[in-house]
Amino acid sequence: MPIPSAIVTLVLGMILVLSGLWVGQNVNLLPAAASTNAPLYDELFAVLFTIGTILFLGIVGLLIFSLVRFRRRDGDLGDGVAVEGNLQLEIFWTAIPAIVVLFVGIYSYDIYDRMGGMIPLADPHAMHGSMGSAVMPASVEELVTQDVEPRLWGGIGSPGGTEAGLLPVEVTALQFAFLFHYPEGDFTSGELHVKAGQTVELRMEARDVIHAFWVPQFRLKQDVIPGQPTVLTFTPTLPGQYPIICAELCGPYHGGMRSTVVVHEPEAFDSWLASNRPATLALTAPLATG
Amino acid sequence: MTLSLPPQTSHPSNLQPEGWLRYLSFSLDHKVIGLQYLVTAFFFYLVGGALAGMIRVELLSPISDFMPRETYNEVLTLHGTVMIFLWIVPVVNGGFGNYLIPFYVGARDMAFPRLNAVAFWLIPPAGFLLIASYFIAGAAQSGWTAYPPLSLTTPAAGQVVWILSVLLLGGSSIFGGINFIATVLKMRRPGLGMMQLPMYCWAMLGTSILVVLATPVLAGTLVLLSFDIIAHTGFFNPALGGNAVVYQHLFWFYSHPAVYIMVLPAFGLVSEILPVHARKPLFGYTTMVYSILGIVFLGLIVWAHHMFTSATPPWMRLFFTIATAFIAVPTGIKFFNWLATLWGGKIALNSAMLFSCAFIVHFVFGGITGVALAQVPFDIHVHDTYFVVGHFHYIVYGGTVFVVFGSIYHWFPKFTGRMLNEPLGRLHFLLTFIGFNLCFAPQHWLGLNGMPRRVAEYDPQFTLLNQLSSVGALLMAISTLPFLVNVVWSALAGQVAGDNPWNALTPEWLTSSPPPVENWKGPAPLVTHPYGYGVPEGQIDLKAVSGLEIWSEGR
Known part of the structure; x- marks a missing residue:
């Protein structure tokens, strides 16, 4: 049977x-x-x-x-079954x-x-900001000419960032490099160095055309658009070196617009930060552009 | 419906050439125009394919060594533009649309034959303009998306020519769209109802609605972009107070529906091919129609899923995620209906069927990655990477181009009166299928692991998979050879097909092959059941079964 x-x-x-x-x-x-x-x-x-x-x-x-079960056998000129539809089946699928x-x-x-992607939505101040800048020309002009609190275009936020203390880094994207400025030490680096477990706040700006900041190991990408200062926060966890990749076509050397993010153990990061205070700036800068 | 007379086709004056010269003329015959579209688009397919080959050669090695970096960006811009605007859109809309729609509605020509010819004749100059820009001033370098401010800072001449060319092609597309809408709605043979039309008519109606609603937005946007380039206005230039993201919204308001402009006609063509070769009615006609309309509606409100990393507000990301993912529902209906069409049929495994079935496989795969890409958190990682490149090639190549080949195998006997050679067709299918999957499947992994798109150089750890992908591309290039040989040889000396080699019921088969100038010698046939194949359920087909089956059926 x-x-x-x-x-x-x-x-x-x-x-x-x-x-x-x-x-x-x-x-x-x-x-x-x-x-x-x-x-x-x-x-x-x-x-x-x-x-x-x-x-x-x-x-x-x-x-x-x-295809196998219902293939046409040699010499068979007949038709299949005339089923035109089956409403229940169609509703089902x-x-x-x-x-x-x-x-x-x-x-x-x-x-x-x-x-943390929905954080700006929950923040009434951010909501207000986005409403205000609905009047585009005015707000952009403000943004360009004066230093009234510019609208920040949020990327992804990272939960629990406020307690541990943020590491702010100012990122400038330009053809064809990322520059990372550390306000804490007042120096600029061509590589991003961060501390495992500490939330990083990237304040990003593009100088010329659109770039995108992408770290595959962080599963994070954010376009950096000229005229739109953007904030991206994240918390690295696993020490190591990962590529930073520009993901938006930005010109002939787009494929070469890469850098490295180094996630340090906490102590190693502090010593890196200390060793890069302005006195040693001249040493790091040429390395950075390479 | 008020039209009861066949349209007064202007009798071709004596100045109109006869014979093969018709195909080089400003012919008003929809069949001639359809074939003009097909052949012209196929020429540009070869051009776009050569450009793709250059990209794959460059990517054989992780360093930029095959061509200058500027040239690489010109090549990828041209590849995208040529493939979309000069190959896929013209071939599935203009080519098959012009050839088939008048037959399907029972008309002797399109509603506006002159507009139709104008729409076609805009394409060759636009195409040659685009390609010539490479040799004259250097082609555009900012990708087919032409995002400002990059498109404002790259050499202006190439970008302006690119805009001009796309405007011409967009105009051609709009003319075609208006013509299809008018033909489907107003030129139907008296007695033929909308719900009796072959599915391709509905697909073309939906597509044309998208063309007419969305293409003008692209045209307007590109005109503004050209002002920014030529007159230094600041619509999209942040340095002058403009906004670069507005361009992206406007661009994708056309360019996402453009995906449906490229795949809906393919859906329609598959719906014609499967019933004929499976010898069964199209399953679920009514739900098919509504799912086309659903796709048209949803297709207009999903554009911002291309911009999830462009600092769009969170509510917008949420809305576009949901809208995009819901397109899977009407699309899913169509795929299940096709599978049900095959189920219980008598399927002829010929080239047309094989290409159509490969389309189902590829499109389902591309659809699944598409639903994943619609999810904001997923997209944030893979946006602008080779994952996306893999995804959309599965949609437009694995989907639409496979259908185009299947359709050529299906309708070639109608076009020429001769059959295509079947073994060569299967060889073509096998090479294309293997080459395509070898080329594009590994790209998903590349994107997930850190290879961005539009790069000439990449991390050396990706070398092996890129070389595999290039081998796949080479196979795809080789696969066109048996096809070209087949088409040329069969057109001249192929087996004579007769009027209706597939025993099909749709009206284009109820005339001679190739058809006469006004489609039918006598009055147009009234086909109210275009998919009336099959024996009723329960009835045993005496020719097809053995005695044992009849015997066991009775028990």
């Missing part, structure tokens, strides 16, 4: 879901996770990868099965993606919130 098709389908579905879960948990496509953002991102990635694998394998499996998409959307919103 043949096995009823409902049971076969059920078993296949279970195998499909399990293999999707396995792939999502065990196949790692991402670089090292080196900031508080990164584990959150990886969590979202695993969920999306799992759902994606299940859908992709399911659909491709169904397609290949149909409208509802399933809708639910999946809704779930993914809510989940990624939650992740985004935990990354």
Whole structure:
């Protein structure tokens, strides 16, 4: 007696879901996770990868099965079955993606919130700022001509940044380099040095064209747009050296616009900061541009 | 519907050439114009492909060593512009649209034949202008997106020529869009209802609505950009008080719908191909129509997902995430409907079917990465990386271009009266399929791990995968050879097809191959069931089953 098709389908579905879960948990496509953002991102990635694998394998499996099972045999000139549709089935496969998409959307919103992406929305002052600058020409002129508190275009925020004490760094992006100015030590470096566990606040400005600040290991990217001072905060966690990459086409040497972020152990960072006080500025500057 | 007379086609004056010279003339015949579009677009496909080949050669090594960096940026700008505006948009809209839509609505030509010819004849000068800019003044270097302030600071001449060329192509696209809307809505044969039209008509109607709503925005934006370049106005120049992000909003207000302008017609073409070769009706006609309309609506309100890292306010990121992800719903409906169309059919595994099925595989993959990209936190990491490059090539190449090839295999007998060679077609499919996946699948990993797009040099750890990708590109280049040989040889000496080699029911097959000037010798046929294939459920097809099956069916 043949096995009823409902049971076969059920078993296949279970195998499909399990293999999707396995792939999502065990196949790692991402670089090292080196900031508080990164584990959150990886969590979202695993969920999306799992759902994606299940859908992709399911659909491709169904397609290949149909092509093999329902292929036209030689000499067969007949037609298939004249099924024009099935409303219940169609409602079913409208509802399933809708639910999946809704779930993914809510989940990624939650992740985004935990990354600090929604902070400016919660901050009434920031809200006010964004309302005010709806009158574009006036506010930009203000921004250019005088030092009234400029509107800061938020990138991602980092939760819990205020307690530990922020490390402020002023970033200037220009063709074709990033310059990092440390207000604490009043010196400029071509590399970004940060302390593991301490939240960094990058105050970014672009001089000429749009650049983008990207550190793959931090899962973080922010465009730096001329005329829009932008703040990006993040907390590095894993000591090491990671690339800083310009991700927005900025001219002929775009591919060469790279730098390094060094995440130090706390003591090492303090000594690095001390050794770079203005007296040694002349030494670091040539290194930086290289 | 008020039109009961066939349109008074102007009788070609004696000055109009006959024979093959028609294809070089200002012909008003929609079939001639359709083939003009197809061949011209294919020429630009080869140009764009050569440019892609240059990019892949440069990326064989992690240092910039094959061409000067400025040239590399010119090449990637030209590659994007040529492939979008001169290949995919003209071929799926102008090419197949012009050839098929009048047949499908039962008309003898498009609503505005002269406008149609003008729309086509804008394309060759615009294309040659664009390519000539490279040789005369240096082409644009700011990518096909031409973001200011970069596009304001790179050499002005190339950028202005680029704008001029895109404006001409946009104009051509708008003319075509108006023509399709008018033809589908007003030129239908009396007695033919909207819900009886083949699905490609609905796809072209939806596409044309997008073209007419979105393209003028691009045109206006580019005119402002050209003012910024030529007259030093400050619309988008932050140094003069302008705003660079406004350009991005305006640009993507067109350029995201442009993705649907490139894929909706492909959806329509697949909906024509699958039922014929699976010998089954198109599953879920009504939901297919509504999902097209849903995609058109949603497609207009998702543009800012290209700008998640451009300091957009959080509420905007949230809205565009949700809107974008929801496009997966109507799109999903279409894919499930196609799978259901195949289910229980008698599927002929010919080249047209293979390309269409590969389209389903690729588009599902690109759709899944697309839903992931719609999620702001996901996008922030991979935006402007090779992940995105991989994603959109799966959509526009793995999706649309595969459908274009499938469609050529399907309609070539109609165009020429001769069949394409099937073994060569399968070879073409195999090479394209392997080459395409080898080229673009590794790029997802590259993007996740730190390779930004539009670079001539990269981290040496990515060398191996980039070389693999380049091998894939080489296979894709080689795959065009059997295709070109096949097309030329079959057009001259292929097996004679007869009027209706596929036993299809849509109206273009109910005439001779190639069709006469006014499409049908007699009155236009009234096809109210374009997908009326198949035997009713429960009825056993005596020709197809063995005695054993009949016997076991009865038990």
